[in-house]
Amino acid sequence: MHDGVLPKRKGILFVISGPSGVGKGTLKDTLLKQQIDIQYSVSATTRPPRPGEVHGEHYFFLSKDTFCQLVEQGEFLEWALVYDHYYGTPRSFVLENLQKGQDVLLEIDIQGARQIRHQFPEGVFIFIAPPDVQELARRLRKRGKDSIEAIEKRLSSYAEEMAQLQHYDYLVVNDRVEAAAEKLVAIMVAERCRVTRLIRGEDNETAFDK
Ligand SMILES: Nc1nc2c(ncn2[C@@H]2O[C@H](COP(=O)(O)OP(=O)(O)O)[C@@H](O)[C@H]2O)c(=O)[nH]1
Numbered sequence: 001m002h003d004g005v006l007p008k009r010k011g012i013l014f015v016i017s018g019p020s021g022v023g024k025g026t027l028k029d030t031l032l033k034q035q036i037d038i039q040y041s042v043s044a045t046t047r048p049p050r051p052g053e054v055h056g057e058h059y060f061f062l063s064k065d066t067f068c069q070l071v072e073q074g075e076f077l078e079w080a081l082v083y084d085h086y087y088g089t090p091r092s093f094v095l096e097n098l099q100k101g102q103d104v105l106l107e108i109d110i111q112g113a114r115q116i117r118h119q120f121p122e123g124v125f126i127f128i129a130p131p132d133v134q135e136l137a138r139r140l141r142k143r144g145k146d147s148i149e150a151i152e153k154r155l156s157s158y159a160e161e162m163a164q165l166q167h168y169d170y171l172v173v174n175d176r177v178e179a180a181a182e183k184l185v186a187i188m189v190a191e192r193c194r195v196t197r198l199i200r201g202e203d204n205e206t207a208f209d210k
């Protein structure tokens, strides 16, 4: 039994990833509307802003030159070319929050998640999958943002991307947005409890080993 104040824990890094068009962005937005006390890490990108997107809120919109400079300065924890544009996760925001004990959420592509896994094997990696590939195709078409060629390109990566599932801690099938978001919340609550139990010494593992 623990009868004093618990030692402060480090933040937990939650990573949501999965194929393009599966609904990662939609789920992340739904999740952030709930009271789950998590800091979302805003990524940097070289893609131009879409109408309504705000610099610093949706993304940090950067020129290619600035992005490359930041890569060289080691300012990104990970970065990747996702289809036609570069995307990267700012290093200091994530590290500072984790150090403070604040949980952090990344919503990034599969290449980025792989890089993060090497640096943070103790992170919680959640793979978002569509109910099936036909539904993924429907969503990509419904989004209406990509050309037929771009959709074909995304769908042709599907099998390869799904094969990455084995490296993840959790699978959430995005059938209905609300149901999938509830599952994400349940995972977060469970992981927080697990870490608390480890800190209390109710488990044989160390607090940040899984
Ligand atoms: N590696 C990596 N991927 C990211 C990052 N930020 C966003 N992405 C991914 O980039 C892809 C394109 O995102 P976006 O431009 O918002 O368009 P979307 O296709 O409407 O989600 C999605 O798969 C995102 O998960 C990042 O910081 N790093």
Ligand SMILES: Nc1ncnc2c1ncn2[C@@H]1O[C@H](COP(=O)(O)OP(=O)(O)O)[C@@H](O)[C@H]1O
Pocket (backbone or CB within 6 Å): 018, 019, 020, 021, 022, 023, 024, 025, 026, 027, 139, 140, 142, 143, 174, 175, 176, 177
């Ligand atoms: N559970 C769902 N059911 C039906 N459509 C969805 C669902 N989740 C997302 N969508 C739709 O699918 C499209 C792709 O979602 P988006 O969040 O942009 O995917 P990603 O960020 O993974 O590329 C959007 O039009 C979105 O409204």
